[in-house]
Amino acid sequence: MGHQPFEIWLLNEQKLTESQSQELAAHMVTCSECQELRRSLTPTIVLLASPPIAVPSPGFTDRWKVNLAERRAIQHKRQTRLFFLSTILGAIAALGGLITMLSLANISVPDLFVSGAKLLAGLFNLAGDVRFYLGSSLSGPLPVILWILVSVGFCLLIFAWIYMLWRISLQGVPRDEKSN
C-alpha cells in the first residue's frame, strides 16, 4: 500500500485542508503502518512541544568576565610575541636586503667599513661645526646645565618611544576608551 502523501501529511506541521483531513482519515482506517507512525509520532511531538530548558550553573556571567580577562591576556601575549617576532624578522630582512644590495653594487666588506668610518668622521665634523656655530653665536661657552637638560630631554623622548611601543605591543589598541 502507498503511504504517500499521508506520511508527509502526518510528519508535516502544516494544517491540512478539509479534503486532505478526510483522505487521511480514510487511509488511517485501513493502513496499520500509518496508524503505527501516528501512535509513535504523537508522544514525541508532545514531548517536543514543551521541552525542558537546560540552564547553566549559577555565576555564568561572572565566569564569562573571568574568561574574557584570561582570553584578552592570552591575546596580548600573542600580540607581543608577534610584534617582537615581526621586528626581528624585519631587521633580518633589512640586513639581508642590504647585503644583497652591497653584493649587487660590488662593494666589498672592507670598503663598507672604510665608508662607515668616513661617515662617522663626517658626523663628528658636523657636530664640531654646530658646536662652533652655537659657541660663536652665543656669548661665551654654553652652561653645563643646558647640556644636561638637553640630554635628559633626549633620554625622555627615547623612553617615551619605548613605552609607547611596549604599550601598543602588550595592551593593544583598546576597542573603546570607555570600556577601559
Added chain:
Amino acid sequence: MRQIEQDILQRALAGDDEAYAQVVEVYQTPVYNLCYRMLGESGEAEDAAQETFWRAYQALNRYDRQRPFGTWLLSIAAHFCIDQQRKHRLPTYELDEVTEETFPDPTPNPEKAVGQLEQDRLLHQLLASLNTQDRAVLVLRYWNDFSEEEIGQALSLTVSAVKSRLHRARLLLAQRWQATQPQTALERNHYGSPAF
C-alpha cells in the same frame, strides 16, 4: 527567548564590556540550552556557550543590525557545536549527566522533578540518535521557536532543506520512540515506508 534592550545592545556594540556582560546575562540560557542539546554534556555545553559569547564578542563589528541579535548569537552557537561534533565524530551524549541542577524547578515537587528528569533523559536519547545538522534544526525549531526561514538563515540552509531535515528528524524520532516502547518493539519490524 528574552529580547535585549536596544540601548544595552547599542552600548555593547560600541565596545562597552559591562553592557556586553548584560547581554551574556540575558542570552546565557538559550545559548547554553542549545549547546547542551547539541553536545549532551553539561561541561562541554558550558565551554561551548562561553566560546560562543567570545566569538560573538570578537565579531560584534560584523553583526548585521537588521537581524535579530538572538538569532545571530544562536547561529554562532549552532555552527560551533556542529564543528565540535564533527571534530569528535562520535556523539558525546552521556545519559547519566542529566541532573536536577540542569533543570532547576522553583516548586519543590519530587514526583514532578523525577518525571522531568525521565522526560529529559528520553529526549537526550532521542536527540542523540539524530545527525548533528538534524539535531540543530530540531533544537532551533522546538526550543527556540525559530521559523523555517530563521533556521535556514542560522544554519546556512535553504528553506526546503530545513523542511526536509525537519521531516526526516520527526520520522526518526518517531521510530526511535517506538524502539523505546517494549510492547511495540515487535510490531516495529513490520513498519516499512516506501518513501525512505
